[in-house]
Each structure stands twice: as structure tokens, then as C-alpha cells.
Amino acid sequence: MSNPEPSDLTRRRLLQGTALGAVAVPAAGLLSACATSGSEDSGDDVTNSGDAENPFGVDGTLPLDVVIFDGGFGDKYATEGHQVMYKEKFPEAEIVHSTEKDIAATQQPRFADGEPPDVLDDSGAGKIPIDSLVNDGLLAELTPLLEAPSYDDPNVTVQDTLVDGVLKPGIYNGKVYALNYAMGGWAIWYDGKLFEDQGWTAPTTWDEMMALCAEIKDAGIAPWTYAGQHPYYLWDSLYTLASRHGGREVSVAIDNLEPNAWKHESIKLAAEALYSLQDKGYVLKGTPGINHIDSQTKFNNREAAFLPCGSWLANEQIDVAPADFVYQAIGIPPLEGSVQPELVWSSGEEPFVVPAQAKNKPGAYEYLRMMLSKEGSKIFAEKAQSPTILKDQEITNPPAAALASLVTTAENAYRPQLADWYVDFKEQAEPVLGQMMAGEVTPDEFIDVAQKAADAVAESDVEKFTQEY
Structure with missing residues (x-):
């Protein structure tokens, strides 16, 4: 060029x-x-x-x-x-x-x-x-x-x-x-003070996450919220859950527009797991209609226990979070059988x-x-x-230290790029990801849309990029 x-x-x-x-x-x-x-x-x-x-x-x-x-x-x-x-x-x-x-x-x-x-x-x-x-x-x-x-x-x-x-x-x-x-990076954030007060322990597996969500809901608190108006906040949860399960190569295949990459079993399991959060009533009511600031504020107000968000969270909410709010971060807990359970979007x-x-x-x-x-x-x-x-x-700042601690080795860090590289894919698939989390489409329907959007990019004359690690 x-x-x-x-x-x-x-x-x-x-x-x-x-x-x-x-x-x-x-x-x-x-x-x-x-x-x-x-x-x-x-x-x-x-x-x-x-x-x-x-x-x-x-x-x-x-x-x-x-x-x-x-x-x-x-x-x-x-x-x-x-x-x-x-x-x-x-x-x-x-x-x-x-x-x-x-x-x-x-x-x-x-x-x-x-x-x-x-x-x-x-x-x-x-x-x-x-x-x-x-x-x-x-x-x-x-x-x-x-x-x-x-x-x-x-x-x-x-x-x-x-x-x-x-x-x-x-x-x-x-x-x-x-x-x-x-x-930078993405994580699942929670309030250490709330968890200590309630006697909760951060989950280390997806099964533990679901069991804790039931306990949190019984305590009168919504287990999850997220930036419903901005579905790109959900990519980390989907990609990382899938790539922890099947390995980083799951994300690499998607980024490189390989045929049927979205049909990988790990993607299906990850989509079904996220879908189950709303299906079981574990998402704060009204979440699909709120923006990032609203979701973060509700999280700081302890209306919800978990929030998927990026590394800027604590600073963006510095004037909102209570003085005793303790930011703690975990990677999304892996599914059973995950081959790379410490993988982090970082x-x-x-x-x-x-x-x-x-x-x-x-x-x-x-x-x-x-x-x-x-x-x-x-x-x-x-x-x-x-x-x-x-x-x-x-690093003496607690939120910064919490995020930095998630990356254990270079091999356990990755950064999916598909939605950044190809705007056509992003515009077609991202809204449907939000719809899936809202319960408006099924995981299979979302995956079909994502695969068709990726195939359309692959078949187009737009300049292609290659992901390598």
C-alpha cells in the first residue's frame, strides 16, 4: 500500500x-x-x-x-x-x-x-x-x-x-x-468490604460463581450488572471464558477469520454460561438499558456484587465510590475442563x-x-x-495492584482484536451480544450472527490482519 x-x-x-x-x-x-x-x-x-x-x-x-x-x-x-x-x-x-x-x-x-x-x-x-x-x-x-x-x-x-x-x-x-x-485489562470487579461483611469468598470456577450468585440473590443483592448500552463491555467475559476453556488459540482463530471459528465448542459453552446469568435472574433489573456510568454507580452503591469492566474503573468512579469501598478483581472464573484457566485480557x-x-x-x-x-x-x-x-x-494503589496481580505470565495475557480491526463485524455482532445477555436471542442465534459477520469480512476486500503471539 x-x-x-x-x-x-x-x-x-x-x-x-x-x-x-x-x-x-x-x-x-x-x-x-x-x-x-x-x-x-x-x-x-x-x-x-x-x-x-x-x-x-x-x-x-x-x-x-x-x-x-x-x-x-x-x-x-x-x-x-x-x-x-x-x-x-x-x-x-x-x-x-x-x-x-x-x-x-x-x-x-x-x-x-x-x-x-x-x-x-x-x-x-x-x-x-x-x-x-x-x-x-x-x-x-x-x-x-x-x-x-x-x-x-x-x-x-x-x-x-x-x-x-x-x-x-x-x-x-x-x-x-x-x-x-x-x-490495561479487563476483569470482573467486586467490593472486598461487601464480601467480607457478607462472608462471601470470590469464586475460582464458574460452578462456584453460579452457586455464589444464588446466595447473593437470596441476600437481596443482584449478583451482576454491566454497561447494557455498550455491549463491547461484554466481549472480555465471552472471549476470556471461551479462551480459558479452549486455550488462547480459540481467540486467535476468531481474530484471523478462520472458517467456523465461532462454532468452536468453547465459544458455545461460554455464550451459554453468560446467558444463564440472566436466565436465572442473576442480573440487576434494568441493566440492558443503562450506560457504563450507571452500571458502575450501581456497583459502587452495592446494588450488584459483580461488574465486568476495564482498568479505568476505580479512577472514573473516584468521586462516587464510598470511602470504604475496596476494589478487588478476578478474571472471569473458568468453566470446568478449562485448559488455560489463568488467561487474562491484558x-x-x-x-x-x-x-x-x-x-x-x-x-x-x-x-x-x-x-x-x-x-x-x-x-x-x-x-x-x-x-x-x-x-x-x-504499585501502592490497591485497585492498580489488584489488576496487575491477575497477569501471572506473558503466556497468560492476550488481547482479542476482531472487533477493533473490522468495524463491519463489530456493528453486526456487538448489538446481538447485548441482546443475548438481555435474553432476547439465544446463544446459538448470537453465534450464527457472529459467524456470518466474520465470514462477510473474510470474503470482503477489506485489508486483513493477522494475530500472533
Whole structure:
């Protein structure tokens, strides 16, 4: 695929948006691994001198333009942490900070006008598809950053301080264009205080989950709730239950559009298990009609005992949860006979990018290098209540520690990509997943829809991607 020069980019092309993503690649040899289409920008205009203090030659008098997504992680980690670090090192630099809920609506016009920020947190429902930015030559690649001396130890490169495999989502044609900073993931959350008060023990198998749900219901509390208006919150429960049962290859086959991948017995068992939650009355009444904030608030109000959600939960609810609420996380309890019972949906999330036309690209690289320091990661864990992708980081925040503890080995971490890569599949299958959880369609009917949607993508001329671990 040819990549147009940035000057050739039309406003229509940039503003139309797509829903494709980068191919996943093996954890080893990330910078040389094969991936999908990518920009020709090499980042050569930012050199890594190897100087531990200022490897990119930052001019400390230049302003730095930083845009942060206004989502679950908030922006205090930036305004009260990373930007403070930058100002301490470059006191003459002005930080131009903005926080946006809709990144595409506010930042696509800036790209089209050739005036993008220096650092962009491209996240949220309104994010700009990164593959589009890469293909249009609008992002700088991050090899100079990754090969630079780390902030804490000049004898170790930045890349060598990161958890294995976390760069995968941001790789295109063997180069990293997005730094997924938060060690994100999905889990089943519960309140340790409620469980202690009630004498309940978190389940370790699906049979235990169902038995506990009956006990919770008898106590006058709904066992489960979820973001009914946003069925994508349910993908983790389905995929992880199925992939724990049949192994990670179940998800790989689905991502790679293999024939009849959705007909795998583990998918059927997982769908039936989730369906049984509503069938037995274990879901909070009205859940299919509520949004993510409503479901999280009802969870914090202890109207429901379990909530499937991502790593941003605690921070997004920081002003809502009672002071004695104790966030605890488990992976969805495995079905009987599961071959990979500790598998967890976990990878780098919250992508940060450096636009190719950034006015202060050296400053942007240095800002990211600071974010990847021990201090920068500690700030994020405390302010955003989530771990980062830094190895061996000190995590004192309880919700962040609870989530980090779920990933036992690299082999037990995975990230399904199908719904991210192919918008046609997502638009057809995702609503029906919600309908299944609401009891409006059967598991078999959902699986039929998902298989037909996947087959339609496979037979189409849309660019295909390959999942590997």
C-alpha cells in the first residue's frame, strides 16, 4: 500500500475515520517484526545522542503542546505529575495543555491544518484510528525513544524497561507508532468490604460463581450488572471464558477469520454460561438499558456484587465510590475442563502518539521518556489508579495492584482484536451480544450472527490482519 505525503492528505480522508488496527506480533523482536501497512516517516529528524540527560536535544525554551483524553484515567497524572516533571527539567518551557472528551472531533482538524499537538493521548470512543494516521504519514515512529537511555538507568534502554509484548498494538510494518502506556485489562470487579461483611469468598470456577450468585440473590443483592448500552463491555467475559476453556488459540482463530471459528465448542459453552446469568435472574433489573456510568454507580452503591469492566474503573468512579469501598478483581472464573484457566485480557492501552508535524518533537519524545520512568509510572498508578507498562514498577494503589496481580505470565495475557480491526463485524455482532445477555436471542442465534459477520469480512476486500503471539 502506498502512503501519501502529509501534504497530499485531504480533509475528507482524514475526517472520515476507519476502525482498523495494527496486527499483533510476537513479543520478541518487536521492532523488526512483520505487521501491517505503515508510514514512511522514520523519525530521523529526532536523533538519539545517547546522552542520558537530554538524548533528543530538547530546546528547553520551546513550548510543549499536550492533549490528554478526558476519560476514565482523568488528566491529573499529566497536570499534577508528568508535566510537573517536564517543567522541573525545562523551567522556561510553557506547557500548552488541553483535555478533550472527543479526540477525533477536536484533533482531526488540527492534523488537517498541519497544526497537531506535540503529544496526543489518542483514546476513547472518539479516538482517531491510528492506522489511518500511520498510513497517511501523520505520525512519527518511536524507535528513537525506545532506543534511548532510560530515565532511571542510562545503561538500560527505554524498551528494555517495558513489559514484554506491550508494544504490539502500536506496531505497523515493524515500527512502533503508538505507545500504549497503561497496562490495561479487563476483569470482573467486586467490593472486598461487601464480601467480607457478607462472608462471601470470590469464586475460582464458574460452578462456584453460579452457586455464589444464588446466595447473593437470596441476600437481596443482584449478583451482576454491566454497561447494557455498550455491549463491547461484554466481549472480555465471552472471549476470556471461551479462551480459558479452549486455550488462547480459540481467540486467535476468531481474530484471523478462520472458517467456523465461532462454532468452536468453547465459544458455545461460554455464550451459554453468560446467558444463564440472566436466565436465572442473576442480573440487576434494568441493566440492558443503562450506560457504563450507571452500571458502575450501581456497583459502587452495592446494588450488584459483580461488574465486568476495564482498568479505568476505580479512577472514573473516584468521586462516587464510598470511602470504604475496596476494589478487588478476578478474571472471569473458568468453566470446568478449562485448559488455560489463568488467561487474562491484558495489554498496553491508552495510546500516546507523536505527530510527524509536531512543532516540538524532541520535547515530545522526552515527555514520553519521563512518563516511562519509575517516578512517572508511580504517578500514573496513584493518580489514575492503574499500572503502566513499566517492568517491576512499585504499585501502592490497591485497585492498580489488584489488576496487575491477575497477569501471572506473558503466556497468560492476550488481547482479542476482531472487533477493533473490522468495524463491519463489530456493528453486526456487538448489538446481538447485548441482546443475548438481555435474553432476547439465544446463544446459538448470537453465534450464527457472529459467524456470518466474520465470514462477510473474510470474503470482503477489506485489508486483513493477522494475530500472533
